Every structure is written in C-alpha cells, then in structure tokens.
Amino acid sequence: MTTVALKPATMAQALTRALRDAMAADPTVHVLGEDVGALGGVFRVTDGLAKEFGEDRCTDTPLAEAGILGTAVGMAMYGLRPVVEMQFDAFAYPAFEQLISHVARMRNRTRGRMPLPITVRVPYGGGIGGVEHHSDSSEAYYIATPGLHVVTPATVADAYGLLRAAIASDDPVVFLEPKRLYWSKDSWNPQEPQSVEPIGRAVVRRPGRSATLITYGPSVPVCLEAAEAARAEGWDLEVVDLRSLVPFDDETVAASVRRTGRAVVVHESGSFGGPGGEIAARVTERCFHHLEAPVLRVAGFDLPYPPPMLERHHLPGVDRILDAVARLQWEAGN
Amino acid sequence: MTVMEQRGAYRPTPPPAWQPRTDPAPLLPDAEPYRVLGTEAAAQADPELLRRLYAQLVRGRRYNVQATALTKQGRLAVYPSSTGQEACEVAAALVLQERDWLFPSYRDTLAVVARGVDPVEALTLLRGDWHTGYDPHEHRVAPLCTPLATQLPHAVGLAHAARLKGDDVVALALVGDGGTSEGDFHEALNFAAVWQAPVVFLVQNNGFAISVPLAKQTAAPSLAHKAVGYGMPGRLVDGNDAAAVHEVLADAVRRAREGGGPTLVEAVTYRIDAHTNADDATRYRADAEVETWREHDPIELLEREMNARGLLDEDTRRTVREAAEEMAADLRARMNQDAVLDPMDLFSHVYAEPTPQLREQQALLRAELEAEQEGAH
Ligand SMILES: Cc1ncc(C[n+]2csc(CCOP(=O)(O)OP(=O)(O)O)c2C)c(N)n1
Numbered sequence: 090m091t092t093v094a095l096k097p098a099t100m101a102q103a104l105t106r107a108l109r110d111a112m113a114a115d116p117t118v119h120v121l122g123e124d125v126g127a128l129g130g131v132f133r134v135t136d137g138l139a140k141e142f143g144e145d146r147c148t149d150t151p152l153a154e155a156g157i158l159g160t161a162v163g164m165a166m167y168g169l170r171p172v173v174e175m176q177f178d179a180f181a182y183p184a185f186e187q188l189i190s191h192v193a194r195m196r197n198r199t200r201g202r203m204p205l206p207i208t209v210r211v212p213y214g215g216g217i218g219g220v221e222h223h224s225d226s227s228e229a230y231y232i233a234t235p236g237l238h239v240v241t242p243a244t245v246a247d248a249y250g251l252l253r254a255a256i257a258s259d260d261p262v263v264f265l266e267p268k269r270l271y272w273s274k275d276s277w278n279p280q281e282p283q284s285v286e287p288i289g290r291a292v293v294r295r296p297g298r299s300a301t302l303i304t305y306g307p308s309v310p311v312c313l314e315a316a317e318a319a320r321a322e323g324w325d326l327e328v329v330d331l332r333s334l335v336p337f338d339d340e341t342v343a344a345s346v347r348r349t350g351r352a353v354v355v356h357e358s359g360s361f362g363g364p365g366g367e368i369a370a371r372v373t374e375r376c377f378h379h380l381e382a383p384v385l386r387v388a389g390f391d392l393p394y395p396p397p398m399l400e401r402h403h404l405p406g407v408d409r410i411l412d413a414v415a416r417l418q419w420e421a422g423n
Numbered sequence: 424m425t426v427m428e429q430r431g432a433y434r435p436t437p438p439p440a441w442q443p444r445t446d447p448a449p450l451l452p453d454a455e456p457y458r459v460l461g462t463e464a465a466a467q468a469d470p471e472l473l474r475r476l477y478a479q480l481v482r483g484r485r486y487n488v489q490a491t492a493l494t495k496q497g498r499l500a501v502y503p504s505s506t507g508q509e510a511c512e513v514a515a516a517l518v519l520q521e522r523d524w525l526f527p528s529y530r531d532t533l534a535v536v537a538r539g540v541d542p543v544e545a546l547t548l549l550r551g552d553w554h555t556g557y558d559p560h561e562h563r564v565a566p567l568c569t570p571l572a573t574q575l576p577h578a579v580g581l582a583h584a585a586r587l588k589g590d591d592v593v594a595l596a597l598v599g600d601g602g603t604s605e606g607d608f609h610e611a612l613n614f615a616a617v618w619q620a621p622v623v624f625l626v627q628n629n630g631f632a633i634s635v636p637l638a639k640q641t642a643a644p645s646l647a648h649k650a651v652g653y654g655m656p657g658r659l660v661d662g663n664d665a666a667a668v669h670e671v672l673a674d675a676v677r678r679a680r681e682g683g684g685p686t687l688v689e690a691v692t693y694r695i696d697a698h699t700n701a702d703d704a705t706r707y708r709a710d711a712e713v714e715t716w717r718e719h720d721p722i723e724l725l726e727r728e729m730n731a732r733g734l735l736d737e738d739t740r741r742t743v744r745e746a747a748e749e750m751a752a753d754l755r756a757r758m759n760q761d762a763v764l765d766p767m768d769l770f771s772h773v774y775a776e777p778t779p780q781l782r783e784q785q786a787l788l789r790a791e792l793e794a795e796q797e798g799a800h
Contacts, residue, residue, distance in 0.1 A: 156610030163580025190570045198554040201772040259775045336778035
C-alpha cells in the first residue's frame, strides 16, 4: 500500500473548499462578484466554482459593489443564499449604503419576516505590499452596525469552518479574510471530516499564565510569535483568538483575563474608535478586581493606511507587543 | 523633416470594424408622452379595466386626503402624499399578477394598498410604530424604502433569482425623478440589462425632488432616454392617464415575463401637494403651475372618458364613493386607536438568536420596565 503525502492546503484553498461544499450541499447558495467566474477571483478563492456549478451559481457581475450587494438582497428575498465577494477591503465602501441601510436591518425592519442570509466576503488588512486602497482594516465600521455578524479566521481550519457557518447563518455575516494569511498553511487536512464552528466563540490558541493577548485575524500569528519571544523574558503569555467580533465572546475573554490578570488587545486597524477600545472597556467592566494593570492596546496608527514601503512601521509587530507586555508591570503612579 | 515624413511608409492597421451592440433606434422613447384617454386609442380600452382603475383612483385619492388629515391630528408622523399621482400608483399595483413583486419607495403607500396590503399596516412606517407593518412575502410587496433608489437593485436581484428558479415572476420597482440621479439607479439598470432580468422600472417624474426641479436634476432629453444607454427600451407616458400608464406597464411586464428583459418607463406627472406635510411648497413653485396640473387631474381625465363611453352611471359613481368613504372611516377609526407596543420587541428581530451582548441589554430593559411597573403601583 502506498500513501501519498498530502500537500498542506492554504487558507485560500480551504475557503474555496468551504464554498464548494456549501454549494454542493445547498442549491440555493450562489456566489457573485467581480471576476469570480473564469478567473476565480483575484485571490483565486472562487477557483473552479463557475466551471463546476455553472455561471448562474457563480456569477461575474458588472463592476459595481452597491449593485452586487443590492441585487444579493433581492436574491435573498427570493430564497437564495448569496455569497458576495468584495474584491478588496476599500472597494467594499461603495456598497456600505446597501449593507447598512438594508442588509443589516432587513430582519428588523420587517419584524423578523424577511431575514437576509447573505455572506459578504471581504479580503482585508495589510502586510502584502498592496498599493493604496488595498490594505484597509475596515472591521470597526462593520462592528458598529447592529444586525451584522462579523467574523474573521486566523487558521486554515477556521477559514473552512467559519465560512461554512457564515453561509449557513440565517443572518448576514461580514466574513473578513486576512489577505496576508491567504497563503498560510497549517496542519489542516482536507481529507479529514471538517468541523463547522458556531459563530461567536473565541478560542485560546496558546495557554499562558502571566498575561492575555486578545487578538484576531492577521494579528493572531504575530501574537503567537510574540508569546514565544516573551518566554525569554519570563513571560508566559496566553493568546486568545476572537474569531468573531460580533457576537463577542465575553466569557472566554474574561475567563482568560481573570486567570492572568493582565491583557493587551492587538489589532491592525486604528486605535481611536477601533475594536480595541470596545474590548478593553468590556474587559475592564468584567475583570476590574482581577486586573493588575490597565488593559493596553497595540494597534495600527490612526492614519489612512500607509504606502507599502512604510507599512511595517504601522502594523503592530512583535516588538511593539513586547513593549506593551513590559508596560503591564504596572504600578500605581507609573 | 516633419513628423509625418519621419514616419515614412508607416501605414497604421485600421481598427477592427466597430459594430453597435444593439440598434438604439427601437429603444428610444416617443417624443411625446403616450396617452390613451381623450384620444382615439380610448375606444379600445377595456371597460372592465377602466372601472377597476376608476374605483382604485377614487379610493386612492380618499386615502391621500385621509392620511394627510391624520398628520394634522398627530396620528401620523409624516405623510408624503401622492395626490395627483394616483394613476401611476394604481396602475403599478393593478398591472401585476399575484406572484409578481412590487418594490415601492416611501411615497408609494397607495400602490401598496392597491396591491391589497391592509391600509393601516401600510402606514406603520409613517406612523412610527414599526418600520414595516406588513409581511413582505404575503403580498409580495417589499418594505417601503426611504433611502432613494436603493430598492432598485433589490428588484433586479429578486427578478433574477426568480428567473433562475424557473418562475415567471416579474418585479416592478418605483422611483422618483430625484432618485434617478443616485448611483444605485445606474447600477440597478445596468445589472438588469446585462442579466436581462424580468424587471420594470417606473419613474414617477412629478417635477420635483423636494424643492429641486427636474432641470437641476438631469440634462437628459427625458428620463426615459436614459434607458438607451443601458440597452433597454425607454417609454414615456402621461402619468395622469391611468389607462395609458396601465397599458405601457402591461406591455413592459409582458415583455419581461416572456424573457424580453427590463424596461424603463417614465411617467410624466405632478405632485399636487407639498413634498410632505412638513414642506412649504410655495418657496419653490408658483400656484399657477399647480393650477394647470389640477386641470389635468387623473380622476377627471378618466371620468370624462368613461362618461363619453357611457361607462359611468350615477349608481357606479355612488358605489365607488361610498366604498372609498368606508375605507377612510375604517382607517380613521383604527388609526385613532393608540398603538400597543411591547418595548421588549426591540430585541426580538436583530438576529435570529440574540447575541450575548443583546441579551444583557435586554435584561437591563426588562429590569427597568419592572421597576417602572412597581413604581406605578
Ligand atoms: C439617499 C437619500 N438621500 C436623501 C434623501 C432625502 N430625501 C427624501 S425624499 C427626497 C426627494 C426625492 O425626490 P424624488 O426622487 O423625485 O421623489 P419624490 O419625493 O418626488 O416622489 C430627498 C432628497 C433620501 N431619502 N435618501
């Protein structure tokens, strides 16, 4: 008997698998967007879907984001489950009117009679040397909009499981794909049965005792690396991967911080008005008596995403995280 | 040496022959809005249809008057009247089959009611007790849409989905002249034409977007002309002529149902009342202009025709009036009852399952309400 060594799958391939499995399992699942057909999307996430399921199920649309999401609303009204691809983070902005005024609130406007099961896939974040408008972390806009679920995977397995869950959800989900992890690989084995994670649960990626790094999406691997590096300085860091920003898993996060007594929130998007402020407030409210230091944030700077040659200064990296960890040895009067 | 001389014997290859993708001529609207009433075509109009249109027009006018009165009594927060535009509203509702879908904007309560939605449920948005009072699936009427033109892509998506499923369903979407300037109008028309979606767009050109006249909205020869650029036919119709609007829409619906793709219809009409009860129309238009349009009243146009053809005896007239009065009295009575609202409903329809965060907030409100109750005892 010969065993063929399995090539590990990338996150992009796991996403493709998730779309393919969802389409095969449910004929109402339709994929639409710019270049999703013959090309398979600019990141190849929809690769092969048009061929396998036909152009009616995987449709190249005219180049118009409001039109893509707006027609998806009508399709969902008629019983389909559209999965919409926005080509890049900043190109989703023309569709915000549809997202905020209709997608997020149609269930509410109609008193529950017209839920919209739409998945909006948005490749987001920096670190790939993209030119202007190709690196935004737009999650703060989405999480500020009630009615949307907002999820973001950090591992290949989660990319599969969370996307399946998003497509199965009867509510609209903004599915944020960390583009710099598209080509990342881990131990995910596409031959094994795949678990579909319910939306809304955070996971402890690395247990630790001295402080918690709370993070998600593209910053998860950075935090894991920081945690390894911190060992040398005697810090045993716990890393919590949120996976879902809305709903937010207060329980897992608070339990972790109560254990460690210290927390740093890490994300790429800007600090002011960013998710970190919300998370720090929630942690403080729940863990005040357990905290040995203020909850700190390590985030992108509060500026329009910088040009690629400068982005390394902007993105929260291991050193900046370690600096924050050092500041957790906080004493009153510090 | 000149540049041309330097290029010497160079002969550019001619570009490949250019062909228009579609012959634009059949797509162009007529020069004048199409009319039926008062023309030769009227003799062909189906008497039964004229009677139905008449009954709905009278009922619709009464509805507009009653709803406007309800704003004065504080029973409605706001009402954008469609007085003067009833022919468009009514034709839009009557032209559809039961399985078809209507996508109204905030001014189109009348079309919604003419489609069969309960008159009180159609007003919940404007009354303020819930955004959408009716079940969209029950009557195949999308929620009244306030952001301009955003309902148009929905209509396209729904029509497209229906066709993919093999259902011969048509979507009819209503939009104002101002709404045609929005980006969503363009995207919807373009998607509809590219997908050949079974959808009909009806622009009610009532002259104004709040205070801004059409001349400041567009430089196009007419709004119907915009269709040509997308590759769909544009039709221009007298929006106060109920028989004409119905005929043009019926043609467009038939074409759509048979796989002929979308149509853009511009109905030229006029908003007799102000934009809403909160608007002062004297600031931007002259009374004389309103008067000339009053003389082109949709109900009178139809009445004159029906009289000429002997289709409107005193009995019919009385029955129609009485039915309209009854509807108004019922509307008045039910709208004068205070709405009974459950504040806990606030949390019921945000997600299929409330998030833990919403559950916490729900508990807070419940505690507040209980404290209020105890305080009242
Ligand atoms: C996107 C958007 N911008 C502005 C408004 C505010 N607004 C409400 S009605 C209106 C004028 C609309 O005019 P038109 O489309 O001609 O429709 P009409 O009111 O004449 O029926 C405006 C500007 C709105 N509802 N939506």
